[in-house]
Amino acid sequence: MIDGLDPIALTHDPWLVALSIVVAMQGAYVGLSLAGRVGDAGGLRRRALVLGAAVSLAVGIWSMHFIGMLAARLPMAVDYLVVPTVFSFLVCVMVVGAAMLFAATDQPLWLRLGAGGAGMGAGIASMHYIGMGALAGSMTMHHAPAVVALSVALAVGASAAALWLCFEAHRQVLWASAIAMGLAISGMHYTAMAGMALHAAPGTGSQFHSTLSPDGLALTVAIVAFAVSGVFLAMLTPERREAGAAAAADQAGAGAVDEPPTERDAAYAVDAVARPAPLGGAGARSRKPFAALTVERAGAPLKLPVEAIRCVRANAHYTYVRDETQEYFCGLSIGEAEAALDPARFLRVHRSHIVNLDHVTAVRRAGDNGAVDLAGCGTVPVARGRLAALKRRFEAEQSARVRPLDAAE
Template identity: 45%
Template sequence: MIEGYDPYLVALSVVIASLGGYTGFSLTARIRSGPGANPRVLLSGAAAILAVGIWTMHFVGMMAAPLPADAVYLVLPTIISFLICALVVGISLFFVSIGDPSPRRVIPSALLLGAGIASMHYVGMHGLAGSFGLTHDPPLVALSVGIAIVAAYGGLRIFLARQDGLRLAISAVAFGIAVSGMHYTAMLGMHVEPQGEGHRHAAIGLAASPQALAIVVAVLCFVIAAGFLLSLVPDRRQPQPAPVVADAAPQLAPEPPAVPATAEPPVEAVLPNRVIAAPLGGIGQPPRVTAARLPIEGANGTHFIDAGDVRSLRADAHYTRVHDGTRERMCPWSISEAEAQLDPGRFIRVHRSHIVAIEHVTFVGKEGEGAIIELDGPSKPRVPVSRAKVAEVKARLGLRRPA
């Protein structure tokens, strides 16, 4: 079946799978690092664009194959094949995004996703009808399923790694080649038998001609290309300055009280869930009370996490999501309340939607008009830095002298 393939359509199918992979992985890369973005929307968009890319690649590959002239596509199996692909992609991405990225989650997700991609292919093949029969070589069927599982595992690892730039492009191309390899391996094991041999695939039910399917596929190709281009657009939103309320009459600030030269350094008094830093030897500002632990909402109640284990906090509507280096969990505090509660010597608000623990920063690099920092931990979370905060972050890291 390999002889007679249209090389241009074969190349187009690989490009479509690669663009779908890049767009889907780019969207998932913003689930934890995207400023102000809804994780559910990003996850749904990533699953949809990956499913569209895989499914469209399949039918472009079908159009590239030298099929009989009277071949038509049954509408119901064709739609079911897409729904299978969308369902397994969504379940797999959701399953690995709700907890630790451990092999216990990644491997079952890869098996599910690979089996779903293979099922999508063979259900779609069942929708091919005409005065002929189809047979498949069992060894090549098994090989195609194995390739699909390996491609799914690599794609999920890319999702968890949240790579960007050139590495993400290379990974997406590799994913596109792997998914296409599964398709063409399965096609290599498929044989078209003349009528009377094997099982005849009669066109029973609503059918679509290859020309109609080509129009649908062309529209989906434009959708993938549009999503790809949109994923390349940088987020240029900057934090809004806080409003300044002027007093009715200007007042002079009182002179700070003199502190004797023999004053002792500040000491920390630890109270339940709070740390109070109070200066001794003089009357000054009220002692700053900072949280030693943060509340975390769970299915069975409220838990607490030590502030020293916190890597970052991300705004999520009126709440925040706390990242401990492994996963995110819901905190009932708003981002402003968290900024007021946490120790400013250890935490810094680097974006209107993000606070990080400066002691856990392991990498800082330029991204767009701002910067990106990476924190330690098993999943190495990444957090954006707004342009207005870059200098302060670098100063806190010892990379630049404070102004």
């Protein structure tokens, strides 16, 4: 008992607890999935991805918090004050969005994960404690300082782990980053709840009367959260490109390297790469890689055969394509160039670089990341999360080249 007030025993509905964790993981999956594409995008699409990732994750975090509060069985009715509730959501959107945007940059790994994890964890914790301040009823609330620190540390640590799994590890473990992020959100919430003491206070009680039971209200919030995440995922997920027609047009003109294409041909080539296929490309013909890329040399357009390309480097919304002797300007973005090139020969080794495996001479570690040496093209940086895949591909290429020589001998 504190200051003569009666303590309130706090219990939770296990079904609503489970639902809150599922909602957190679902929001984390969509938010991190969209955030993982920020580094490959530019312009309006980049801003849309950041907004979609931040809102999806914030909706998941806020919904988990709200359902978690409904899971707590209190002996009195409570009101949810509008201003603190809305403010907690906005803080979460802004802080989490800024953290994911920073984590998608090319800053050093320790800085991106440290600052990004701290920012995201701070956003989760701020949302929780601001949201707790939105509760109004005949009770007083006390938080144990040690548990507050523990809950914040849990949110920061798990957020940093989720960002590493999302941006540095292989894309196949996106589900693991969603689980880590979901556990960070829900773990922070229930740890903080465990360190909270409620005491009944004399008063008139709440004027809040809902036509829905806590279970019904929690289910409604969960459905809305799933719907919001589904809308962002459907709108911002790129569908499979169908570039067969454009590839055929390039192949037809690949023999005349110095013959400049018309503006209509160049525009069609870009559009064919960027245009999404219906239903995500289901039932469409498999994409054929381009035989040549349209580039510019001294302001004059020409077609550069892909076998002559050593590497592709991103520059804002465009790229520079290099062969053995010089670098050319290309109107394609790095994502569009990746879609146009043969994945059996070209590999995206960095957010800003694609290399031709036929011209790789060495793969090595360089600090926290890696580097690849290209014949006649110098050194290209390799992201840490893609270094292992590049080494496997390079070793497989080397073995494939050695076996025919052994057979000939």
